[in-house]
Amino acid sequence: MVSTIAGLVAAGIVGAALVAFALLRPTIILVLAVTLDATGLNGVLVTNGLPSPFKPMLGLVLLALFVLWRQGKLKVGWSPVLTALLILVAAWFVTMFNSADPATSWTLFMDYANGLLYFVVIYALLCSTGSWKAMLSGAVAGLAVIAALTLVHQFVLHNAGDLHGLSNVPLTLEDGALTPRHSGTAGDVNFWARTLVLVTPLALSLWAINRGLTKLFWVGCALALLGGIFLTQSRGGFLAVMPAIALWFVMAGPKHRRMLAYAPLLLIVAIPISGVGSRLATLADVGASSNIAAADPSLVTRARLQEAAWRMFLDSPAFGHGMGTYGSLFPQYDRYSNQGDPVTIVVAAHNFYLEQAADGGLVLLAAWAIFFGSILFVSWRVSNLARSIGRRTEHVLAVGVASGLVGWLGASVFLHLSDFRVLLMLAATAAALDVRVRWAVASAPDSAFVQIPRAKSPVDVRKWAPRVLLPAAGLVALLAAALVVKAIPTTYTATTDAQITPSSAANDWLTSYQRDLLTRGWLVPSMTYVASAPDFESVVARRAGLTQEQADHMSVTMEVSRQGGAITITANARDETVAENLAVAAGLVIADDIKTLRTPYVLQQPRRPSAVPTHPGMVAGLGAAAFALVLATAAAVARRRPADEVEEIDEYEDDRELVGV
Incomplete structure (x- = not known):
């Protein structure tokens, strides 16, 4: 008993020391939080009977931000990505007002809200530390190691077991596939493929900015990721990774662009050996009416699901039927639903663009276009600015972000939205790179960068929060109040x-x-x-x-x-x-x-x-409105806080010195 208590005390002391050490070096917390989430290890720990570290790590990130704030080191700035994200949230609210299933829409919105909180804290920590290289290295290396495990699982262990959840094999051989289909730590092979496609260009960026043996390590990571994509046997992954890699080599610079000359020779050798061509050939069977009976059943079902999404969009092209309502409305639009032919896969459009059109119409599609466009725009701007001031690391990482997003968008032609936090990690990286590079340009000598647009200096969050964040929170509370009143009917x-x-x-x-x-x-x-x-x-x-x-x-x-x-x-x-x-x-x-x-x-x-x-929704709505008024009042009071008075006194003292008082 005494030894057990002593062990617990010792473990508590060691844990507290590690937390204190990590708080002094917030990059460690950032890397751990993002790596555990992006690789799916949080879910793996849960499947093995352990608690998920997601919330504790999120708490550590918030604690690290608090420490940085107390030290006066918490500096953030504004990026077009943040504006686009606010537009996307506003579009969600608009679609929810017209939701055919308010409860489902609200549940999905709260799920997305958790992702938005994740984005905010990761973005703030990236802006304050500038540790995007370390963060991306942890996430990419973690995914590459898991992808390498799937290769070992397939070719060495012959798919025995699931390696404690690190290498799931949910699907056996399908039409055109050469191997059982691996999903890594994810539950779906196609979603796992899309995540690997997103980070493969980032692995190329880390390969380009490193030297020596480290460079060889990142070459191995890129090859492992490609091998992991191959084992998914995902047609969408195959089609998306090729343009993503090609775009990376085009944008990375002349030296890498010249390597594209070897691409045709590589494809001529790799496609027949790997069997990718036979897997992609199954896509043509769906388009041929004579072969529809022999086509891949999953493709036929996907075509059926997408047809229903298209009809939903045509019924409400402006605002859609409400975010997340596709699943509940599908039976009403499925022309096979009364013929005893149930859908055997997940009831979703399996096409990101069609499902968003069905849920939110042109309004939501436009908001997503602005969001993706903002990431591509700031990546392009970071690439140009970083090259102008000689910061090659930021330039190549921005190229990796843009190429990874293009790969994600390509794979999403065959998939609906699921890995939202991984996408937000990419957006946070782009926004933080944009802010920090513009700060670097702003601090450069005027004579060297005449033609480069400048940014304002870093903003102290202690002054920025009361004047911007609190009114913004009040506005969100008012929107939530209106939404609650709308969602809860009379x-x-x-x-x-x-x-x-x-x-x-x-x-x-x-x-x-x-x-x-x-x-x-x-x-x-x-x-x-x-x-x-x-x-x-x-x-x-x-x-x-x-x-x-x-x-x-x-x-x-x-x-x-x-x-x-x-x-x-x-x-x-x-x-x-x-x-x-x-x-x-x-x-x-x-x-x-x-x-x-x-x-x-x-x-x-x-x-x-x-x-x-x-009016049951009125009480909740009035409560939210009252909360908004409290926030607005707090913001108004904060404008007259003592810190401002100190600044005014300091200016007065400077004036007295000028006149010799």
Whole structure:
């Protein structure tokens, strides 16, 4: 017992020392947080019965930012990527106002919100430390090691086991495939391929900026990533990685551009040996009507899913049906749904662009175009500025970011959005590179860079946060308030009293006790209990003639008065007439049930009630609005904080020195 306690204390001391050491070197925290998330190791630890380190690492990142803030070293700047991301969030809000499934849209938005928090803290730490090379090295090397494990798993271990979740093989041989399909640490082979495609150009960038044995290491990483893509047997991955690599060699510079001359010879040798050509040839079968029966079933199903997405877009081309609603709307648009042909793969469009068009229409497509365009634009700007001031590392990394994004966009023709945080990692890298390189240009001598656009100097977050972040948070809270009011529909409540009375009005003293309800208080509750069977609501819904959708959003309750023969019926629905019909139907059902008891009592049918509207979303909306007002007030007060007064006093003292006081 004593030894166990001593061990725990020692482990606590060592852990605290490691955390303190990492806080003094925030690059360590940055590399660990991004590497664990990008490689999927967080999920692997969970599958092996261990807790996920994602939230603890996120907490460490926030703690590191707090330490940098206290030290006055937390410096951030603005980039077009951030503006584009705000536009994307605004587009999500717009699509949610018109959502056909508000609950699903809100759940997806909250999932994306977690990714946005991840983006913000990673971006802030990148801007403050400039450790993009270390961060990307950790993520790329981690993915390359896992890709190399999949090669060992296939060709050495012959796919025995799953290496504790590090090398999953969810699919066996498919049409045109030469090997079982590997998904690494991911659950889907195609998503794993898209992640590898995204980082392969970054591996080339790390190869270009290193020397000696380190250069050989990154060559090995690039080859391992390509081998991992091959083992996925993902047609989208094959088609996307080739233009991504070609674009990297074109943009990296003349020396690397000349290497493209060997590309045709390499492809002529590699494609027949690898069998990639036979796998890609299966794509042509879907387009030929004569071969549709023999085509790859997964491709036929994907075409079916994409046709439904296209029809959804045509029905609402401007704003779509609401983010995340494709899955719930698919049965209504699938022309095979009534023919006993269920979809055997994930119900998604399997095309990023079609699914976003179905969910958000042209508005959401335009927002995504702005977001992707901003990443490409700042990558181009960083590349030019970095070359102008002789910073080759930033230039080559920007080329890797742009090429990786092009590869991701190409693979997304066959996939929907899933790896959002990996995409945000790329966006945060581009934005941080843009800000830091423009800061470097701004600090350079004027005579050397006349034609280069300049940026403002770094902004101290301690001054920037109250004036920008708090009003922005208030605006988001107001939008959330409006969204809550919109998402939670108005409910109508109809309440009426139904009276139980003796079946005969004759005053027969011999049966007066038997018919008495006032002194026998258990009678009405007993009859009500019998009437409120488990299927009471469904019987009432059928009696009222409700559709299935209306029945899914209704409720009927009863309260008994022990002081008399009254039963209070309360019906709730999203339509005024439906609520009133429910109350009447409930009275009829109770009356029928009482008749079946063969008692000397009947239920006097109540008058048709008038439904009263209630607004459950209004309370939440007003709460969010109140929160926004508090933030706005805090921002207004912060504008007059003592720090500003100190600055004014310092300026006054400078004036006194000038006049010799």
